[in-house]
Amino acid sequence: MSSTRPAIPEGIKRQVRQKCFFGCVICGMPFYEYEHIEEYAQVKEHTVENIILLCPNHHASKTTHKLSKERLIYAKNNPFNGSKEHTSAxxxxxxxxxxxxxxxxxxxxxxxxxxxxxxxxxxxxxxxxxxxxxxxxxxxxxxxxxxxxxxxxxxxxxxxxxxxxxxxxxxxxxxxxxxxxxxxxxxxxxxxxxxxxxxxxxxxxxxxxxxxxxxxxxxxxxxxxxxxxxxxxxxxxxxxxxxxxxxxxxxxxxxxxxxxxxxxxxxxx
Ligand SMILES: [Zn+2]
Structure with missing residues (x-):
């Protein structure tokens, strides 16, 4: 059995981009990575509900436990760009x-x-x-x-x-x-x-x-x-x-x- 993690399907990535309004859910920057809220190692699946966009800065903040799951879930439901006409820069x-x-x-x-x-x-x-x-x-x-x-x-x-x-x-x-x-x-x-x-x-x-x-x-x-x-x-x-x-x-x-x-x-x- 392969232990390799499969890539996130393109259709799921697109829905995540749309839900996050094309930027980091915390700061809105349109340079981002796809990140699982509940770790992939735990859930072992890619779902739109569990994936968000984070800029490299906020991705590192999550990885180093400076950014709580509570805040990520809030930001997923209230993405920074959601109420804006355009993304942050x-x-x-x-x-x-x-x-x-x-x-x-x-x-x-x-x-x-x-x-x-x-x-x-x-x-x-x-x-x-x-x-x-x-x-x-x-x-x-x-x-x-x-x-x-x-x-x-x-x-x-x-x-x-x-x-x-x-x-x-x-x-x-x-x-x-x-x-x-x-x-x-x-x-x-x-x-x-x-x-x-x-x-x-x-x-x-x-x-x-x-x-x-x-x-x-x-x-x-x-x-x-x-x-x-x-x-x-x-x-x-x-x-x-x-x-x-x-x-x-x-x-x-x-x-x-x-x-x-x-x-x-x-x-x-
Ligand atoms: Zn950010």
């Missing part, structure tokens, strides 16, 4: 070298001596993806990824990740984030994020569900007035002064001035 550390992959497109070599904020995606005057450099040259990202209708699913604010608690499913395993759609259950966000890379395989960056960018199967699509008006594969953008991809719907926003210094800037009307 998880911070990705800054890096001196950051590679950005958008499908098969690459952005590298930002000239941070001249300008500190570079806009990877700039839509109707608003940045959906910014690379920030601090005084010492350390780089962080701000990122706003939406669903096709423009509802924000997750945000990075200078490296701090927060997730919308009203979504169907979010997982962050290894350095890969996946979000699934409520109705279709299909993946609508697939991104790898670490301190030195942001690699986007599938995502929407939509302004009011009308104008924006979509990444799918290696291609970056530019969408204007809900119509595909541009496609990019294999592009390499480096040392662009202001940013990489810009989009402006001049019919809806006639007063926004088109900024210069983008690798690609499309206007639609």
């Amino acid at each position: 998880y911070k990705i550390e800054p890096s001196s070298n950051l590679e950005i992959k958008i499908g098969t497109n690459t952005c590298i070599g930002w000239d941070i001596s001249r300008i500190k904020d570079h806009h990877v995606f700039f839509i109707n005057g608003e940045s959906y993806f910014t690379l920030h450099a601090d005084e010492d040259g350390w780089l962080t990202v701000s990122l706003k990824i939406t669903d096709p209708q423009g509802e924000v699913l997750l945000k990075f604010t200078k490296g701090e990740l927060t997730v919308n608690t009203n979504i169907f499913d979010f997982s962050y395993e290894g350095n890969r984030i996946l979000i699934r759609d409520k109705d279709s259950k299909k993946i609508i966000l697939d991104v790898r994020i670490a301190d030195n890379i942001v690699a986007i395989s599938y995502a929407y960056f939509m302004h009011q569900g009308n104008d924006g960018f979509m990444v799918e199967n290696g291609t970056l699509y530019t969408i204007g007035d809900q119509t595909i008006i541009g496609m990019d594969t294999g592009s390499l953008y480096s040392h662009n002064y202001h940013g990489a991809w810009g989009l402006l719907n001049i019919r809806k926003y006639p007063n926004i001035k088109k900024p210069g210094g983008f690798g690609s800037f499309i206007t639609c009307s």
Whole structure:
């Protein structure tokens, strides 16, 4: 007989994530481990009722008996994120070298001596993806990824990740984030994020569900007035002064001035 503990089934893990609102039940952080309230060695089964999400800090607090079972059971029934619109933050550390992959497109070599904020995606005057450099040259990202209708699913604010608690499913395993759609259950966000890379395989960056960018199967699509008006594969953008991809719907926003210094800037009307 094998003494190996079987893995927690994916379906149970998803239900646990949903019940815990995608974060540690104590502090809400969206970087977590699955933990049995009653030890697996005792119960010898994986059930949704007995498993919670704990961040590494609160996991260690439990393991070292600083966090009581009573409090864990209370937190399971009253998870920190349950009454919040988004999770608490998880911070990705800054890096001196950051590679950005958008499908098969690459952005590298930002000239941070001249300008500190570079806009990877700039839509109707608003940045959906910014690379920030601090005084010492350390780089962080701000990122706003939406669903096709423009509802924000997750945000990075200078490296701090927060997730919308009203979504169907979010997982962050290894350095890969996946979000699934409520109705279709299909993946609508697939991104790898670490301190030195942001690699986007599938995502929407939509302004009011009308104008924006979509990444799918290696291609970056530019969408204007809900119509595909541009496609990019294999592009390499480096040392662009202001940013990489810009989009402006001049019919809806006639007063926004088109900024210069983008690798690609499309206007639609
Ligand atoms: Zn915690």
